[in-house]
Amino acid sequence: MTDPLLSALRGLAEPAPTTLPDTVVDGWVRLPGPVGDVLVVTSSRGVRYLRPAPGTDDVEPVLAGYRDRFARPVRPSGRVPRGLRPALTGHRGHPDLDLDGVTDFERAVLDATARIPAGQTRPYGWVAREAGRPRAVRAVGTVLARNPVPLLVPCHRVTRGDGALGQYMLGAEAKATLLRGEGTDVEGLEALAAAGTRLRGSDTTGIVCFPTCHHARRITAAHRRDFRTLDAARAAGYRPCRVCRPAVD
DNA sequence: TTTACGGCTGACA
DNA sequence: GTGTCAGCCGTAA
DSSP: OOOHHHHHHHHHTSOOOTTSOTTTSEEEEEEEEBTEEEEEEEETTEEEEEEEOOSSSOOHHHHHHHHHHHOOOEEEOOOOOTTHHHHHTTSSOOOOBOOTTOOHHHHHHHHHHHTSOTTOOEEHHHHHHHTTOTTOHHHHHHHHHTOSSBTTBOGGGEEOTTSOOOOOTTOHHHHHHHHHHTTOOHHHHHHHHHHTOOEEEETTTTEEEOTTSTTGGGSOGGGEEEESSHHHHHHTTOEEOTTTOSSOO
């Protein structure tokens, strides 16, 4: 005679049956991404997790990482959330995200990062300020290092304060590749960093921006003024751009 | 409760 | 210009 409880417990160790509703079990799918295949885990509410896919078919280490972090079961799924493919191929597309379980600070950091337009970059310090903790710059790096959904929350657009690209979960080279793919002039950024330029203003408007700000890029060479610090720009009579917000006024 | 740890930053040699 | 150090701060163990 079989003990029903033992039998049920044994069932827990088996792969989740495909008849389980999506609200209980999350599903993973492998998709091509801008720097190689990715594994994406989705709940009924949206994308929860994205990581580089292993070179082999053995996806178990990635799934184990997911279970460890979220304590939720996951099974293969053919379902691709709306907007995910376009988001991964550089087109407009914003799949729903399920950021359940992240702390308030983490959410604020991810939200701020998600507001950085494609083709532009912002420093860690900017993210910290936008997240409401201007001094938690280092902690922003920690949060982004464990971004559950890189590429979708574009942490590759967050750079060091001096303009250097900085580190990235998928490697510094991937960071540069992703930025180039979005039309960012990476070499130009590095040249600015080397020159100590952090802000760029227009002497016709008296406004300073981050160099990648859409407004900064329209300033003609004759009217361009580069600054090393915001204080220097202010001393010269410039005010921060209200779009890229190098500072709050 | 305490400690250690980072995708950082600014100051100083 | 480059290298080092201390400070910073939210998490996880």
